[in-house]
Amino acid sequence: MRIYFCGSIRGGRQDVVIYQRIVQKLQTYGKVLTEHVSHGDLSEKGEDVTLKGDQSIHDRDLEWLVTADVIVAEVTQPSLGVGYELGRAVAMHKRILCLFRPSTGRALSAMIRGADSGSQSSLFRVQDYTEDEVERVLQEYFSGLSANTDTQ
Numbered sequence: 417m418r419i420y421f422c423g424s425i426r427g428g429r430q431d432v433v434i435y436q437r438i439v440q441k442l443q444t445y446g447k448v449l450t451e452h453v454s455h456g457d458l459s460e461k462g463e464d465v466t467l468k469g470d471q472s473i474h475d476r477d478l479e480w481l482v483t484a485d486v487i488v489a490e491v492t493q494p495s496l497g498v499g500y501e502l503g504r505a506v507a508m509h510k511r512i513l514c515l516f517r518p519s520t521g522r523a524l525s526a527m528i529r530g531a532d533s534g535s536q537s538s539l540f541r542v543q544d545y546t547e548d549e550v551e552r553v554l555q556e557y558f559s560g561l562s563a564n565t566d567t568q
């Protein structure tokens with residue numbers, strides 16, 4: 417399984433430790449295309465763009481998005497890039513899981529929460545969670561996915 421993980425970079429790196437836990441768990445289900453998003457040494461400046469610039473990051477990430485089987489996004493720390501990736505992924509009819517921590521006191525954008533129809537079979541799911549349940553939440557989502565594909 418090819419997994420595209422979205423997390424804030426230029427939007428702020430406050431949640432990088434939880435991104436690391438998510439990516440570590442996701443790697444038990446398949447290949448994480450965007451592992452770099454969880455790297456502790458990647459700063460708010462983003463990847464080194466001295467070679468080809470932001471366009472190369474954008475084009476590479478969209479190519480990965482096209483090939484991804486599932487998108488997992490940590491959306492607590494707001495990020496324009498993550499919002500853009502999610503919009504593009506919706507247009508590609510991808511299966512998407514957004515993870516949000518209400519304990520931060522933030523309110524998730526209606527354009528993200530409102531994209532989840534509430535049905536278990538919805539391609540776009542928003543899951544509220546607390547930090548200590550992150551692995552369990554991912555485990556439940558991915559076991560639901562394999563149950564779905566087994567019956568298809």
Ligand SMILES: O=c1[nH]c(=O)n([C@H]2C[C@H](O)[C@@H](COP(=O)(O)O)O2)cc1CO
Pocket residue numbers: 421422423424425426427428450453461462463473477495496497498501
């Ligand atoms: O250097 C980068 N590398 C990269 O892969 N991205 C992608 C992956 C992340 O899920 C998302 C983060 O967007 P932003 O930087 O606007 O927070 O964009 C974004 C940047 C910097 O904007």
